[in-house]
Amino acid sequence: KFHAIFEENPLGAVIVDKERKIRDVNDAAAALIGRPRKDIIGKMCHEFIYPAAENDCPIHDRGRTVDHREVTLLPKDRGDIPIDKTATQITIDDEPVLLEMFYDITRRKAAENALRESEEKYRNIIENVQDVFYRADIEGNLIMTSRSGAELLGYDSVEEMIGLDVAKTFYAVPEERDEFLKVLENKGVVKDYEITLKKTDGTLVPVRMSSHFYFDNNGNPLGVEGVLSDITERKAAENALRESEERMRTVFEEAPLGIALIDSLTAHIYEVNQQFAEIAGRSREEMATIDWISITHPDDVQEDLDNMALLNAGKITRFNMNKRYIQPDGSLVWINMAIAPLKVEDKTQPRHLCMIEDITERKAAEKAISESEEKLRMITASANDAILMMDPEGNISYWNKAAERMFDYTEEEVIGKNLHALLVPERFHPAFSKGFERFEETGQGAALGKTLEVAAIGKDGTEFPVELSLSGVKLKGRWNAIGLIRDIAERKAAEEELKKRADELEKFNRLAVGRELKMIELKKEINALLGESGKEPGYKIVGEP
16 A cells, blocks of 8 residues: 555655665656666665755654755756655664655745745835835834835834834824824825824924735735835925915015016916006906906007017017006006016916006106206207306216307317316316315305306307306216306406596596686685775685685
């Protein structure tokens, strides 16, 4: 019966005596060894079964009755074959022998090697992954994590973390894990679930987690495993972005300028702040239903469209212009507008930022100033006296028509030229320079607020007398001088002629008075002679009795 079992056994079987010789071998063993039975029987067992260990064939001499291990079979003309061998001590013909039974485990070893390699790769991935792999058992205790998990939470090693309660130890708010498990039980899998963990020093770490249940072969849940990543930088960026958006929203809402977001192609107004709506004379809701063309004065539309075309074509990066909005009641409001493109992901729908300032009052003031300047220009142009202005450098900055006639210089010839060098006789230059230095610093001078008679030089070098009235005006923080000059050459000539005539008259008067005095003396002498002769005086003399 034993012989039949031995021969028909699908496992390889050999009988080895105490001298380590093979006494018998079945067909299955011979097939694995790759030799006929006759070539195997009588040979030392280590020649075929474990050739690397000559002294390790039978083991009964070590007092062991059973041996089970993996060894190597050396078949003929083939490579080594791993086998699973069981050795049992039996007795045949009253002689103790070993019954060794074995089978080829090449496929199993290949599978084990593949599994070992896979596990090694898996372990390497887990150990070196940037994100954190974790696995917790059904009780919520950590049973596995990657090295990155220890680094993330401030532990010196993974071993310190194993066995710790996930919720109580690692969650900033332990109750968050209960909420997480409810979501996981409901969905089976969670992706990008955000929680907050805490480091060993108490520092909070926001993470994003993707997890699922893992099961045994019978489908029973063993726990939860997943991957989580540190999103501290992303959260910081999100917070910075949110704060930036809040600041921008505050600027948008509270800015003293009108601000609008507008479609660069359709001209549709998406959003405006309150200031923009008030300038346009409409509500914010109304503004969101119209485009900028409909509220722009027709005469200003084309210039705006031309600029927008250049902006959309990338030929300019921004532009400014003044234009008019038409309010609902038909009144016009002047605005200064600045346009800048906005970066958007959808390049087919470009948008731009429009900032406006109400300059209606400024425009009115500019118009009033322009009209005033025109009036002043007309007055100064028609004035008979020369009117000129000298800038802080002593150069001529204004020159009217009367000045052209008086000095024979055109405006183009004198603007920007030094006034003293051009119009003042050289002998007066030191005095003028000294006085100008004081005026430039203080706006004061001996000649200011007075009318003086001085000498001037015309284009032909002729010196002539003028009457000069000076005043100071401060422009952009610096003193400028305004001079009113009158040519008094004719008046001086007339005065000279009048003086000459007065002198001549005085001379004549002196001659006439002298003759009259002599006549009075003569009359007195005649009256005296008449008196001596007893006669009445013949002449009545004024002032005498």
